[in-house]
Amino acid sequence: MYALSIRQLNVWYDKQHVLKDITVDVPRRQITAIIGPSGCGKSTLLKSLNRLLDLNERVRVSGQVLFEGQNIYDPGTDVTDVRTRIGLLAQKPFPLPMSIFDNVAYGPRIHGLGNGHLAQIVTAQLQAVGLWEEVKDRLKAPATGLSGGQQQRLCLARTLAVAPEVLLCDESTASLDPISARGIEALLRGLREKYTLVLVTHDIEQARRLADHVVFMWLGELVEHGPAGPFFAQPEQKLTQAYLAREIG
C-alpha cells in the first residue's frame, strides 16, 4: 500500500531544527505533493528520502524512513542501492557534461544494466519523455546544447533509465518556461501508473493539477496531509485554509 513510511523524522542543520517529528506515509503509484512556503523544509524532507542529505556534513537526522519495510537510515543500508531505487529529478536541469546519449546511458552503464542493448534503453527512455524525435539525429552532441525544457526531459529520461521505483521531483518545473513546465507535468502525470512520485512544489495550482495526495508543511512541521480531493475542498486546519487562500506564505 505504502511505498515510503516516514516515522518521527527529525533533521537538524547544525543547531537549527528544520524538520520536526514528521510522520507520514507515501502511497504507492500515486503522486504525493509536498507543499508549503519557501524554507518550510519541504526540499529537506524530499532529500531525506534518498539520503542525499548525507552530502551535507552539518546535517543530523533521527527517526526512520521505511522504504518497502526497510529503514533506509539503518547503518547497514546500501546507500547506492537506495539512491538507485529512489531517483531524483532536480530543480534545475543539470545535464552531465557529456553527449545526449551518454547522459541517459550513464546510469545503466554503471549498474551493468545495458550489456549489449544500451542503445535500446536510451531510445526507449528518450521516447518515453518525448525527446526522441528532437534529438535522434544528434545523440552524440553535447547535452548542454539543448533548451531548458529539453534538458529537463533528458534529466527525467536519465533518472528513469536506472529503473527506479520511486521518483522524487524537487520543484522540477520551477526553472522552466510555462510551456516546457506543462510538458514535464504531463509526463509526470503519465508516470504515476508505473512509479511512486513525490514532488515538492510551492505552486498550489500545480499541486491541484497533479497530486493524488497532499502534504502541507509549515516551519518544519507537518500541518496536514491527506487525499487531494478532500484536502483542497475542505482543509481541516486553519493554517492550511489560510495558505490555500493565499493569505499567508
Add this chain to the structure above:
Amino acid sequence: MDLTRDTHLFKPAVKRIAWGSRVQRWRRVKDSCARMSSGTAVLIVCLLVGVIAATLVIRSWPILSAYPLDELLTGQTWQPLHGRFGFAPFIAGSIAVTLVAMMLAVIPAVFSGIYLAEYTSSRARAALKPLIDLLVGIPSVVYGLWGILFIIPLVRDVIGPWSDRTLGQVFPFFARTNPSGYGLLSAGFVLAVMVFPLIVAVTEEVLRSAPREMRETLLALGATRWETTQCIVRRAGLPGILAAIVLGFSRAFGETLAIMMLIGNVPQMPTSLFDAAYSLPALIANNYGEIMSVPLYESALMGAALALLAVVLLFNILARLVIVRLTQAQAR
C-alpha cells in the same frame, strides 16, 4: 506590507548631485587613476618577461653566432677551456631528473588531491591541508640537506643494491652504475617531494570547484563515491589536473639548489636511474662568476639560461594547447 502606499520609500533620500560638479569630477579622476595604475602594473610585468628574454638572447649571442645551434644542443662534451660547449648532457640531465620526479610524484599527488576533495570531512581536511602546505614552505636547501642525510644513504645502501640485483639484471636502466648514491634517483626523489604539495593543492582545488549539482546528480543515479569521482575527474577535472602537473613540471625543471646538492654534477648523458648527471640550473649556479676569463664562457652560461627558459616556455605552450583541446572536447 503594501509598498505602493508608502510612497516616501521611493523618494530619493539625497538630492542628486549634478554630473560635472566637483564631487563627480573627483570620482571620475579616481576611476581613471585606478584604471591607469593597474594597467601600468600589468604592462610592467609583461615587459619584464620580454626584458629577461631579450637580455638572455643578447648576452648569449656571441656563442650562438660562433657555433651552429645544432652543435650546441647535441654536443656532448663540455670543455670551456678547449672551446667545446655541448649542452646536451645538461638538457638531458634536467629532463631526466624532472621526469623521474614527475613519475614519482604525479600519481600519489593526484590521488591525495582526490582524497582531500572527495573523501574527507571538512574537519579532517582542515587538519591535513596545512600539513601539506607546510611542505611548500620548506626552503630548498633544507630539502637538499635532508636528501644528503636520508635519501642518499637509502639509495646507496638499500634501493641501489636491490635494484641492481633484480630489475637491473634485465633492464640496464635500473642497473646501479654509480655506488655513491648521488644521481638521478636521489635528486628526483627529493624533487618529487618538493612538487608533490603543489600538485595536491591544485588538484584538490579543481575537483572541489566542480559544480555541486554534478556530484548530486551522479550520486542520485546510484553511483558510488568512486564512480562519482571518476566521472568528475574525467569530465570536469582533467584540464585543471593537467595544469597542476604542468605547474609541478615547471617548478621541478627550474629547481636549482636541491638538485645541485644531490645529482652528482657530472656532465654526462645519463643512461641509468643511478647515474650521476648535471642539470641546466646547476650548471649556471655552479659556474657563473668563476672563470669568466675563458672566451665565450659567460655567453655559454647565458645560452644555458636561454635553453632553460625555452624548454619551460615550450612545455607550457604545449600543455596549454592540450588543455584547450581537452576543454573543448569536454564541452562536446
